[in-house]
Amino acid sequence: MKSGLQRRLLLLLLVPLGIFALISVYFDYQTAGSVALQKDQQLARLIPLLADSVVGPGITPGGREPLLLLAPAVDDFLKGRVGSAGFRISDAQGEFMAGEDWIPDLLPATHETEFHSIEHKGVTYRIAAQRANTAAGGLIVQLADGSDPRQQWVRSVLIKVLLPNLILVLAAGFALNWAVTRALKPLIELKDAVERRNPRDLSAIDPLATPAEVQPLVSALNRLFGLVNDQAEGQRRFVADAAHQLRTPLAGLQAQVEAWAQAAKVAQAAGSDGAVTLSAEKIIKLRNATRRTSQLANQLLALSRADASAAGAQPMQRVDLKELCESILPLHLDAAMRKGIDLGLETQPAQVSGHEWLLRELLGNLVDNAVKYTPPGGTVTIRCGRVSGLIASDAPTPPVPGSSGAGQPRWGFFLEVEDDGPGIAPNERGMALQRFYRVQGTAGEGNGLGLAIADEIARVHHSQLELDYAGTGPAGPYGLRVRLSL
Incomplete structure (x- = not known):
């Protein structure tokens, strides 16, 4: 949801900013074109004045340079653009006579003013060229201007338009991402809350x-x-x-x-x-x-x-696990004695918060399963006590009896039934907790509900059944140990 909705919001907000930036570039280019047109018109006005500045042929013996007296407007133009402007006067065949020799010889076909663009030393010049009749005869006069904004548009638009707009879009992107993330936080929390829910x-x-x-x-x-x-x-x-x-x-x-x-x-x-x-x-x-x-x-x-949604609404009470185990043992002694099974008890004082009638049902099912599937002459042991060490999980855990709760270490307790029967293979333990599932090859009669009921009760107590082998012998692992941590 974050990657989809947030991305869409960012695109919907950033795309208009990008469009505005392109529009700004377009208008900047249009402005540069208008200014360039004005520059061309200025050169077109100055070209006749440059031709009139030729007042006669050269007076130097053998020299080609004509006699010049620059018109005030032309003189002001050149002085105002020192290093970025120049002129050239050539004969009718384009041979250099006066001015800047770096300006290339251009040969206009008519007496109309022609415009050209050249690059010299990294500067793009706009050149106006015209054939004119002067006091020294027919000459070609050229006027160069390196301040044409349209020719410098790429550089100026990069520095003055694109770069600021790019920085603005990036800054806006970070700001919008932060704002959208903050705005979508309630939705993210709602999604996480639904995902964390128990089915x-x-x-x-x-x-x-x-x-x-x-x-x-x-x-x-x-x-x-x-x-x-x-x-x-x-x-x-x-x-x-x-x-x-x-x-x-x-x-x-x-x-x-x-x-x-x-x-x-x-x-x-x-x-x-x-x-x-x-x-x-x-x-x-x-x-x-x-x-x-x-x-x-x-x-x-x-x-x-034992359904979790039904039992979870009832308040929990203090349950004495030792007393619970001692009360369950006599109920299964007759069945154990008929099969010659040693049904024993190993208990320690342990009190937890829970539903006593559900824990009794859980323990009864586990003991009934153990007695039913353990071969004659086997052993079944009921255990309860305190787990050695602090609880590492985040599951809700009752406080230690007699403690205030806050700031106290939370100790775990367990309820366990162990037998030396055939056990359950690791790849079948998950299915063994499902309703009406019976392990393949299991002897005896059953409905496949005992472990399912016990697992349901474990869920009510915010825990789960832990299935493992009881031990390892010469022939490999044997038996089954079912533990409930509380």
Whole structure:
């Protein structure tokens, strides 16, 4: 926008200045031509007087120089232009007789005055030549004038017109560039503010903070933001309502299927026939499908609640990360024990500003994923604590508990889940955070929403999930470490 609009404004302002400069050059040339015409007319008036100045033939024995008595007007002309004017008197064949010999011999064809231009020692002279009948006979008289403004026009226009106009245009260009840059600064700030916005931030722009000429555009953008926000809000409400309405019948169905599965296991343990065994296997498959459907509904509801634009409007509270980890651990102990997984806890005292219910959802999803995809006999560890060192990023960070905030160093805290499962390759980590994406070759069942929900919650807390390998062994990197910095 700066390179386009600013360039157009500068061109629209500088082009008229350039045109004015050319017009000034043209009028200066016209003025020089008028003055030159007057000079030619002056030479035409003085040529007859120069011819009359020849009062007789030469009196020197053997000499050719005629007897001269310069007319007062001619004498004044020559004395007033010492070094830039001269005359020459030649015979009818052009042979030099008197005056300046550097003036070339010109042979007018008639008795009319002819004008010529010559250059001598860097000076351009205007020469008037005429055949005249004098007291010494028919002679050729020439009068030279080196002050012709038209002949000196290029030099004078360069020094007196073009150079000042060029300096004026350059100075005006710098001044206009500064003025246009200052004038466009609100537009540049508006552009930068829109570019820095999170794609999910559809809040209105303050029209009063923009110039009056841009306020209609800002109002149109605000209307567009409002329409998009209403549409997104409608989609969120639909997902939330659908997920909420599905929870109750799914919970009832899951309860019934769980009861059937338990009864089938009892019958199978009692040594029933093959038909009962086949029926028990079908019921167990139905139970697993019902569990996945119920989990999907719960995750869709959590995803809707974790939306950045919806959760960001709610005030943050003080959250004890250690207490949060300790409350999540018992919820996943049974699933970990069924697979023989060592589910552990490594916590340090840590308090942050955030949404407690969202962080609980995030940690629950991370632990559930770790337990689900870690092979039997593996290890899953939940951690929280303080980051060693100052935070280097510009992301909003809560102050250290008990500090005044201003002038205090801002320390970071983290929430982390680590497992020794298959891990996620670096080229798939970005896609793994997308909704409904599952890493190729992953064992177990899932909907591809766990990490997407966790990433959405991280955005609400002005952060992002950091995925990395848990370690490196003889066979290469292994495991997955998911960290949230707060």
